[in-house]
Amino acid sequence: MAIVETKQLRKVFTDHIAVDGVDLATREGEFLVLLGPSGCGKTTLLRMIAGLEKQTSGDIVIGGSVVNDLPPRERKIAMVFQSYALYPHLTVAKNIAFPLKAGGTPSDQIEKRVQTAASMFGIERLLHRKPRQLSGGERQRVALARAMVREPAVFLLDEPLSNLDAKLRTSARDELQQFQRRLGTTTIYVTHDQVEAMGLGHRIAVMSKGKVRQLGPPQEVYNDPADTFVAGFLGSPPMNFFERNGATVGFRPEQILPKGQYSSQEPLVHLWYRVDRVENLGADRLLYGVLRDLAPDVKMIVNLPFTVHQPVTEGQAYEFSIKQSDLKFFDKETGLRVAPRPL
Amino acid sequence: MRVADSENALARFLIAPALIYIGAVIGVPFVLSLWFAVSDVTVSSTAGHFVGLSNFRLALEDPSFSRALRNTFLFAIASQLVVIVLATVLAVALQKDFRGKWVVRLLILLPWVAPVSLGSIGWLWILDSIYSVINYGMDHWLHMCGPEPGKTPCPVWLGQPALAMSSIIIVQVWRTLPLATVINLGGLTSIPQDIHDAAQIDGAGFFRTLFQITLPLVLPILLVAVLFGFVFAFTDMIVVWVLTRGGPYDMTQVLASLAFFKGIDGGDLAGASAIALFLFPVLAAAAILLLRLARRSEVV
Numbered sequence: 001m002a003i004v005e006t007k008q009l010r011k012v013f014t015d016h017i018a019v020d021g022v023d024l025a026t027r028e029g030e031f032l033v034l035l036g037p038s039g040c041g042k043t044t045l046l047r048m049i050a051g052l053e054k055q056t057s058g059d060i061v062i063g064g065s066v067v068n069d070l071p072p073r074e075r076k077i078a079m080v081f082q083s084y085a086l087y088p089h090l091t092v093a094k095n096i097a098f099p100l101k102a103g104g105t106p107s108d109q110i111e112k113r114v115q116t117a118a119s120m121f122g123i124e125r126l127l128h129r130k131p132r133q134l135s136g137g138e139r140q141r142v143a144l145a146r147a148m149v150r151e152p153a154v155f156l157l158d159e160p161l162s163n164l165d166a167k168l169r170t171s172a173r174d175e176l177q178q179f180q181r182r183l184g185t186t187t188i189y190v191t192h193d194q195v196e197a198m199g200l201g202h203r204i205a206v207m208s209k210g211k212v213r214q215l216g217p218p219q220e221v222y223n224d225p226a227d228t229f230v231a232g233f234l235g236s237p238p239m240n241f242f243e244r245n246g247a248t249v250g251f252r253p254e255q256i257l258p259k260g261q262y263s264s265q266e267p268l269v270h271l272w273y274r275v276d277r278v279e280n281l282g283a284d285r286l287l288y289g290v291l292r293d294l295a296p297d298v299k300m301i302v303n304l305p306f307t308v309h310q311p312v313t314e315g316q317a318y319e320f321s322i323k324q325s326d327l328k329f330f331d332k333e334t335g336l337r338v339a340p341r342p343l
Numbered sequence: 344m345r346v347a348d349s350e351n352a353l354a355r356f357l358i359a360p361a362l363i364y365i366g367a368v369i370g371v372p373f374v375l376s377l378w379f380a381v382s383d384v385t386v387s388s389t390a391g392h393f394v395g396l397s398n399f400r401l402a403l404e405d406p407s408f409s410r411a412l413r414n415t416f417l418f419a420i421a422s423q424l425v426v427i428v429l430a431t432v433l434a435v436a437l438q439k440d441f442r443g444k445w446v447v448r449l450l451i452l453l454p455w456v457a458p459v460s461l462g463s464i465g466w467l468w469i470l471d472s473i474y475s476v477i478n479y480g481m482d483h484w485l486h487m488c489g490p491e492p493g494k495t496p497c498p499v500w501l502g503q504p505a506l507a508m509s510s511i512i513i514v515q516v517w518r519t520l521p522l523a524t525v526i527n528l529g530g531l532t533s534i535p536q537d538i539h540d541a542a543q544i545d546g547a548g549f550f551r552t553l554f555q556i557t558l559p560l561v562l563p564i565l566l567v568a569v570l571f572g573f574v575f576a577f578t579d580m581i582v583v584w585v586l587t588r589g590g591p592y593d594m595t596q597v598l599a600s601l602a603f604f605k606g607i608d609g610g611d612l613a614g615a616s617a618i619a620l621f622l623f624p625v626l627a628a629a630a631i632l633l634l635r636l637a638r639r640s641e642v643v
Contacts, residue, residue: 052540073546085537089559098555099545146545 002063002076002153002186003028004049009058011044011210018044020210021058029184031177033201035191037233041210042190043158049188050079050156063153073102078147079156082163084139086131092118092142093127099150117145120179137168144176148183155180155187161196173199194234198222206230224328225250228335231328237286237303239328242295244343248330253286253303255326258310259319267324269343273302274317285312292317294343379616386610398617407593408618411601415622417508418597419576422515426572427565429516430523435553437524438531455521463585466514470500470586501587504594511595514582519575523568530564531557563638570633577622598622 004026011019019041026032034042047053049060051072060067067075078099086095096117100110118124121141131139140160147155161169161176177200180187191197197204198218205215206229214226225231231239231250239250262268272292279286287302302320304312312318329338347353380398384391402408433451437444454462469476478497482489488497500510534557542552558565580599583589589596589604596604598618606615 047540050540050544052543072544077544079541079544081537081541083535083537085535085541087538087541087556087560098542098547102542102546102548102551150546 003061004154004186004188005059005061006045006049007059007061009045009048009060010056011041011048011053012056017210019048019055022207022210022212024205024212024215026186026188027202029186031180031187031189031200031202033189033191033197033204034207035194035197035201035204035233036207038192040207042192042207045207046079046156046158046188046190049075049154050077051075052079076153077156078150078152078154080140080143080147080158080160082159084131084143084160084163086139086142086146088131091128091130092123092134095131095142096127096146096149099146103150113149117149120148121145136164137172140164140172144179148185153186155185157187157189159191159193160189162191162193169196176200194236198234206233208233224337226337228330231330237301240298240300241330242291242298242300243332244294245341246332247338247341248332248335249343250328250330251322251326253301254305256302256320256322257304257308259321261308262321262323264323268321269324269327271320271322272317273300273320275312275314278312278314282306287312376616376620379612380620382613384612386606386612391613394613398613399621401614402617402621407596408598408601410593411589411596411598411618412621414508414595415577415597415599418512418515419573422512422519422576423569423572425512425516426519426523427569429520430527430568431558431565433520433524434527434531435557437528451524452521454517455525459518459581460585462518463514463582466510466517467501467586470510472499472502475500502591504591507587507591507595511582511586514586515576515579518582519572523572526568526571527561527565530561533564534560566633566636570630573629573633574626577626 004024006022006024009019009022009024010017022041022045024032024045034045036042044053048055049062051067051070055068062075062077072079087098090098093114096114097110100113105113114127115124118127121144123138123141123145126134126138126142131142134142140163143160157176161172164172173196189196189200201218203215203217204221206213206221208229214221214230216224221230222234225234225239228241228248228250232241235252237253239252241248241250243249256271256273259270271294273287273289274292275287275289277288279288283306285304285306285308287304289300289302290296290298291300304310310318324340327340327343329340330336331338379391381393381395382391383394383398437448437451468474475497477500478488481487481497482494488495490497498506501507538556538560539552542556547556578599580597580603583595583597583600584603587595589600593601598621602615602619605611605618609615
């Protein structure tokens with residue numbers, strides 16, 4: 001177990017800045033997710049921590065010591081790649097044993113530790129197979145087994161679930177989390193999938209254009225976005241925005257409900273919403289329309305859960321309510337969060 | 344219905360030119376040489392008679408044939424061993440990024456794009472008994488040898504049997520290295536970067552990665568390069584022809600050049616065909632073996 005820290009970490013490729021002064025520190029045994037759209041620098045950041053990419057400037061600290069100039073093998077890290085990067089010509093057993101052999105572990109111990117790692121992931125019966133004879137899920141387990149067999153201080157995972165089909169991904173996510181909680185090894189996990197990030201992370205670092213926009217627990221990042229990028233990136237469908245009184249106002253599609261649905265005593269804001277189109281998704285209904293009085297030109301999406309039975313007709317306007325605290329205000333220029341103000 | 348609408352007809356139509364070409368330029372001469380090898384045709388009388396295997400028997404009894412056979416194997420195996428090692432080193436080096444990489448690439452590819460005769464003639468001068476630039480260097484810069492009395496005489500590269508054979512092998516290496524390097528490089532680039540990264544993360548150093556990860560993965564492609572190189576070395580005579588004409592005293596004669604001298608220069612078409620065909624079963628077997636090996640070690 002170790003704490004990973006980056007201090008003013010920068011990576012400049014010839015024509016663009018991939019990582020732009022990132023300060024980040026994990027906690028002991030934490031599951032930290034780097035979340036962001038493709039090209040935001042999250043993988044480059046991970047590769048720098050791994051030692052596969054040399055930073056342009058800044059420091060990387062693992063377990064209290066600066067590892068800037070150490071090769072990957074001396075950083076006490078293990079990495080799982082998006083492609084799993086299993087050695088195709090070696091059996092599963094030899095794949096798992098490879099880091100041990102390279103590290104000079106005595107051969108009588110190697111077999112025992114390979115067995116332990118394999119049984120941890122339930123892949124004992126696959127030990128004599130080659131990677132190409134395995135399914136996607138099995139390959140992922142082998143990659144994880146190979147990563148943990150050396151008992152690293154830090155796990156680095158680069159989108160390890162993105163090659164699995166949707167159904168498998170859900171169960172793999174669950175297993176991955178259990179496994180991480182059990183080992184208690186500090187883990188940095190890169191993904192562009194917000195569902196994975198929300199579901200897995202103790203904390204999420206949302207990245208855009210090489211910078212960390214917000215770092216916090218999933219609920220905080222979701223409910224209290226630091227800027228319009230974070231607000232718009234998290235959530236599906238994303239947050240609705242409109243301009244009002246010199247500020248950008250945002251609210252989440254599921255936080256606006258037909259008037260009368262909110263029973264709470266909290267102060268509510270009432271808005272007229274004209275429904276242009278209805279999409280019935282089974283569990284939810286998605287309404288596409290505009291705020292008739294406040295922003296008649298901006299498309300807004302409303303997500304009605306199936307528990308709301310009110311009939312909705314296309315072309316009609318209805319009065320909706322939203323908790324005042326669910327309206328988020330952002331600076332029009334910088335996109336940064338500002339104090340709430342009256343609409 | 345048009346030809347283009349039927350896949351079968353289209354396939355035949357498209358493959359026909361290649362088949363006709365191969366049949367006319369390789370198939371017919373091959374069948375002809377099969378007949379020549381068991382007949383007594385010469386350049387002056389192409390209507391020969393069947394003589395059984397006597398051409399092969401005569402060849403086996405001929406000391407220059409057995410020397411050429413030995414030389415052929417020496418030539419092919421030695422040159423390909425050197426090529427495998429050098430091509431791997433070069434390909435691994437060329438995979439990395441460094442300043443002036445394109446110059447190195449160009450230099451390595453040059454022997455391949457330059458006409459063989461031109462290159463070999465260049466080598467002929469480099470290895471010349473009087474004007475050799477190597478000898479000049481050894482004389483004037485290293486003071487190791489010289490023509491003056493009292494000094495050790497400089498080597499006659501193409502005139503001393505062992506040196507002549509080595510020279511021919513070196514030139515053959517120079518010729519076939521580019522192709523092997525390029526094939527090898529292609530194989531290396533087909534290994535995903537993730538695999539190299541994983542090896543690095545797993546703590547493998549340069550040699551462990553090279554011998555346990557990279558080379559096993561590139562092996563099927565390396566085998567193709569080796570196959571080409573062997574077939575080339577076994578059937579080719581241009582280096583021998585330009586540099587030594589098989590001399591001194593048949594010491595550098597290989598089967599291909601011996602067949603040429605016997606059949607074309609000497610007019611003994613039957614005897615030459617027997618010599619030329621002698622290695623055909625060996626080459627065919629080698630080709631099948633290598634292709635099988637390549638398929639078995641295919642992993643990805």
